[in-house]
Amino acid sequence: MTQVKAVVFDIGNVLIEWQPERFFDSVIGPDRRRAMFAAIDLHGINDEVDRGGNFRDTIHAAAKANPDWHDEVLMWHDRWMEMAAPAIDHSVRLLRALRQARVPVFALTNFGIQTFEIAEPVYPFMGEFDRRYISGHMGVIKPDAEIYRQVEADCGVPPDGLLFTDDRIDNIEMAAVRGWQTHHFDGPQGWADRLVAEGLLSKENAQ
Incomplete structure (x- = not known):
């Protein structure tokens, strides 16, 4: 070699x-978290950020596009540091x-x-x-x-x-x-x- x-x-x-699911389990509970992740491709949205998309704009747009989960999606931005820990x-x-x-x-x-x-x-x-x-x-x-x-x-x-x-x-x-x-x-x-x-x-x- x-x-x-x-x-x-x-x-x-x-x-x-890096455990977003763990964070959301602790905040909204496992059942509601599973429903949210089934409804929204949050990891795919995060990929847009990782490709260079503006963090705030990308997450806020996703929240607006998913009104049933608006406040929860915003946590991906507002409480991101709690997920990366x-x-x-x-x-x-x-x-x-x-x-x-x-x-x-x-x-x-x-x-x-x-x-x-x-x-x-x-x-x-x-x-x-x-x-x-x-x-x-x-x-x-x-x-x-x-x-x-x-x-x-x-x-x-x-x-x-x-x-x-x-x-x-x-x-x-x-x-x-x-x-x-x-x-x-x-x-x-x-x-x-x-x-x-x-x-x-x-x-x-x-x-």
Whole structure:
């Protein structure tokens, strides 16, 4: 296997928990939440934000288009930070350990322009990457091949020198098709073990 030249982190559900369903369960109850998500493609609407659509305008338009759920949909905007929480502390430690070891660390994330601006002051580690590839600024989201192509064109690392972790298997599969090394994230310990196995971190530094 080619030596890893840079490590690429997804953010949602890798460094920060992203669980809108959990949030709405706590606010309106599981039954009403299930009905709302069945009636409205909220994740698809969020994809529009992640492609660069204005956060406020997109969510307010969705609320207006769904009067039966107007107030609940607005929560996606007004209480967004409660959905993007908390940080996954072990993953954050791994990010910082890699940087301490002088391993280049990139972010490749589906994230809106305005939502990233909201989250960054809350999570300082979001400013600690060597390079950040934010879908809202790139105009394309994972797993579209174009977003990976843009990373390859910019970062100066050949595809087989990139080790990428993401919680979504479709995002991982497209990276693998393009020749990236990949790790399907299902928890920080497994990711830590992979980084140790690659010789990027010691067991002690991967705690």
